[in-house]
Amino acid sequence: MSPTIAVVGAALAGLSAARALRDQSFDGRIVVIGDEVHAPYDRPPLSKEFLAGTASLDDIGLGAPDDEELGLEWRLGTTAVGLDRVSRSVLLSDGSEVRADGVVLATGARARRLPGSEGLGGVHVLRSLDDAIALREDLASASRLVVIGAGFIGAEVASTARKLGLEVTVVEAMPVPLAGPLGAEMGAVCAELHADHGTRLLTGSGVAGLVGTGRVEAVELTDGTRLPADVVVVGIGAIPNIEWLADSGVALGNGVLTDARGVTNIPGVVAVGDCAAAWSVSAERHVRIEHWTHALEQPATAVATLLGAEGAVPASVPYFWSDQYGARIQFAGSRREDDVARVVEGSCAERSFLVVYERDDVPVAVLGMNQPRLFTRWRRQLRSAVPAPS
């Protein structure tokens, strides 16, 4: 009997894993399990073109014409509820199970919700296609939007809503937005885009709660300020979807714990994408990465181990981007708190610049705004400078 590999998760990481299996000449059965009813789609446009109504569902589908040839067995609209480590079976919400010789965990992450916001109309998170459809419908009849959280999702939603003509206020608990990924100095520079485009940004502002019965009417801040709102979007991060593995024996932390290749503590089980926290040689700890490019590229390494290859981990440089207010923000590398940011091209005031982060005078990360060509060169240079992990 030909072997079966179950891929749990039908978004970018799961689809990439399935494609990589075929690329690597696996000709057995591949079952792809997805809790959403939709075929794989691209998430980045959900906060931008799809939300604005300029991209259709068809536009954002991840399927390619050649995918038919992959011969995948889809189990969409079915949630995985458990994993039996002994029989290596994935238990599904409809009571059935998929027995497999190898399992790829690619269940992703879900948006963190604001406690106390359950059941209140007009309050949204944005992670899935259905989230985006619901938000788009709600924005169509709204005039005031409050976004809680000035991270990339929050900033992109604010940008799209401004374009749709809404009055937008972004509330951020930290003194500077994006200080985590970009550092305080450059986070502040990128956050200036809000004011440039008429979005009000309130930093260092805690949310005390939401006001309204049945439907949200305002966001109340800890200093007592009430921000009237027809719609509220909560963009305060994501939580890995790993609870279903609690009794499986798979080692869990802030994600499914794996080695640098994506291999878990259970033989024949690997984890990829947003649900996985892989060992980072450079950081000397498990790191969960939520970048699109990571979900695209990492599965090839993980599935190679399922097929018995002792493949080395390819050198890669973390990379992400954000499109907001017409500006293209791109970041690559691994930044630490005490790295020094230096503008090497353009200027922050012109909203067109390239910044290099240096540690002991060595470039370790790069940030570009509206500098795709130069940024790509730097990104390439960073990769060539990364020693292959041993």
Place this chain on the structure above:
Amino acid sequence: MIPVCLTTALPPGEATRIEAEEPIAVFNVDGDFYAIDDTCTHQDASLADGWLDGCSVECPLHASCFDLRTGKVSGPPAKTPVRTHRVVVQDGMVYVQPGITADGAA
């Protein structure tokens, strides 16, 4: 034929953009020249600004990959191929023939 540049002006691993009816990106892959539509089919970005890796170029914005030889998408999120254009090298000069694909079809 549209003159692009001297072969020496476009070293291996480099790309340049020329204006035509639609902008065209010309690449030098280890001495072989390829030309494709410059604008990514996913979103407005110049592929000449992208990351050249073998015979594949990665869009500088959203990482879509295209095969320079065929124009086919080799990595998401793009789904539509780019057109290829025939490249002619003559007397140390690179030319592009827009409207004629790399494999010679009009």
